[in-house]
Amino acid sequence: MQRIVFPKNFLWGVATSSYQIEGAWKEDGKGESIWDRFTHIPGKIANGDTGDVACDHYHLYREDVKLLKELGVKTYRLSISWPRVFPEGKGSPNKAGMEFYINLIKLLVDNGIKPAVTLYHWDLPQKLQDIGGWANKAVIDYYEQYAEYVFKELGSMVPIWITHNEPWVVSFEGNWQGVIAPGITDFSTALLVSHNLLVSHGRAVRLYRKMGFKGEIGITLNLVPMYPASQSEEDIEAAKRGDGFYNRWFLDPIFKGAYPSDMLEWYSQRVVVPEITREDLEIINTPIDFLGVNYYSSGHVKAEPGIWPLDAINVPTGRDKTDSGWEINPQGLYDLLVRLHKDYKGIKIMITENGAAFNDIINREGNIEDDCRLDYLYRHFVEAHRAIQDGVNLKGYYVWSFLDNFEWADGYTKRFGLVYVDYATQKRILKRSGRWYREVIKNNGF
Numbered sequence: 001m002q003r004i005v006f007p008k009n010f011l012w013g014v015a016t017s018s019y020q021i022e023g024a025w026k027e028d029g030k031g032e033s034i035w036d037r038f039t040h041i042p043g044k045i046a047n048g049d050t051g052d053v054a055c056d057h058y059h060l061y062r063e064d065v066k067l068l069k070e071l072g073v074k075t076y077r078l079s080i081s082w083p084r085v086f087p088e089g090k091g092s093p094n095k096a097g098m099e100f101y102i103n104l105i106k107l108l109v110d111n112g113i114k115p116a117v118t119l120y121h122w123d124l125p126q127k128l129q130d131i132g133g134w135a136n137k138a139v140i141d142y143y144e145q146y147a148e149y150v151f152k153e154l155g156s157m158v159p160i161w162i163t164h165n166e167p168w169v170v171s172f173e174g175n176w177q178g179v180i181a182p183g184i185t186d187f188s189t190a191l192l193v194s195h196n197l198l199v200s201h202g203r204a205v206r207l208y209r210k211m212g213f214k215g216e217i218g219i220t221l222n223l224v225p226m227y228p229a230s231q232s233e234e235d236i237e238a239a240k241r242g243d244g245f246y247n248r249w250f251l252d253p254i255f256k257g258a259y260p261s262d263m264l265e266w267y268s269q270r271v272v273v274p275e276i277t278r279e280d281l282e283i284i285n286t287p288i289d290f291l292g293v294n295y296y297s298s299g300h301v302k303a304e305p306g307i308w309p310l311d312a313i314n315v316p317t318g319r320d321k322t323d324s325g326w327e328i329n330p331q332g333l334y335d336l337l338v339r340l341h342k343d344y345k346g347i348k349i350m351i352t353e354n355g356a357a358f359n360d361i362i363n364r365e366g367n368i369e370d371d372c373r374l375d376y377l378y379r380h381f382v383e384a385h386r387a388i389q390d391g392v393n394l395k396g397y398y399v400w401s402f403l404d405n406f407e408w409a410d411g412y413t414k415r416f417g418l419v420y421v422d423y424a425t426q427k428r429i430l431k432r433s434g435r436w437y438r439e440v441i442k443n444n445g446f
């Protein structure tokens with residue numbers, strides 16, 4: 001077996017997000033988020049689960065940082081809960097909420113772990129949803145005010161910033177499919193939300209630079225390489241639309257200063273497309289230091305007239321699947337990275353999420369021998385390494401996730417962690433994949 005060695009200083013990490021692990025949903029002055037509201041509506045989440053307690057990280061963060069240290073990660077990606085810091089979304093900050101993040105980040109820094117902080121990982125203050133949420137341009141101003149306060153408080157300690165996590169999911173799952181908060185089902189609203197999210201991203205990047213910090217700032221996109229199901233002209237065109245929908249709709253304005261014209265035309269013929277000004281595009285096109293890539297699976301697209309919104313469907317290829325039902329395609333990661341490198345001029349990339357849900361079982365010795373997850377990570381690491389060998393500027397890799405946690409509409413039914421969480425007792429157990437990852441980090445390869 002060939003030895004895989006990553007470049008020196010490669011940033012190995014793990015990732016989480018505020019709502020998925022913190023709990024303490026109404027403690028120390030925290031305001032209600034759209035996820036607090038959504039999860040309390042019967043029928044929205046598997047088993048009626050909520051993030052009210054989650055992994056209780058708000059109270060157990062000291063123990064969790066110890067675990068991170070034991071894992072040996074170089075960096076830890078977390079997100080800030082906006083309503084913990086601004087209960088109303090705007091106005092006066094809640095000092096106690098900010099204090100939690102100051103303490104957590106100080107502890108990480110003291111332990112030699114680089115914090116990577118996401119400003120927005122889906123938990124919008126409900127008060128802002130009450131005025132239209134991301135479909136209301138005023139929310140961009142409030143986001144900028146929130147970002148300014150967070151930069152001021154944490155900017156000197158945090159070297160890596162991410163403006164948004166997965167704006168595709170926020171826009172389309174939250175505002176068209178309605179399967180996540182805020183649960184709206186209108187395609188034009190989803191498009192408007194996607195545009196406003198991108199403008200807010202550009203505004204935060206400009207603000208960060210204006211405030212004079214020396215760290216790096218980027219955005220995290222969930223990207224899905226799209227393959228045609230056959231070599232027919234129709235399937236090739238359908239896969240191109242799939243690529244436009246998931247990938248280029250976000251990548252092109254950020255890196256090229258323009259939305260893809262084929263998608264603009266496609267949408268304008270079918271729905272109301274948001275007004276897009278030259279100034280908006282310039283803001284979105286503000287240079288960033290890195291692109292965060294979340295990769296889980298690939299798409300295999302077949303033309304299917306009449307299927308909204310792309311006249312296309314995704315077809316199974318027969319590959320193995322994770323517990324989330326997502327096909328496992330490590331080579332898709334390689335293809336995606338190489339394509340990003342080529343189409344977006346050698347941009348610096350960090351994999352900000354990659355990982356898998358599997359049904360973990362505690363054995364008679366109290367261990368979790370999660371071979372499937374280990375194998376998933378192994379095969380994706382091999383492909384990431386191959387991409388680096390082929391010239392891709394990949395600098396870091398965050399496994400999703402550090403802990404088992406609240407998996408949105410799936411509640412606690414899907415476990416992604418390197419660390420098992422017994423939700424009844426809040427006991428943490430490092431899984432075999434976690435023990436293996438610790439060795440990968442130590443050896444900078446395997």
Ligand code: IFM
Binds near residue numbers: 017020166
């Ligand atoms: O749990 C999520 C995370 O919040 C965003 N990216 C995908 C993960 C797995 O579904």
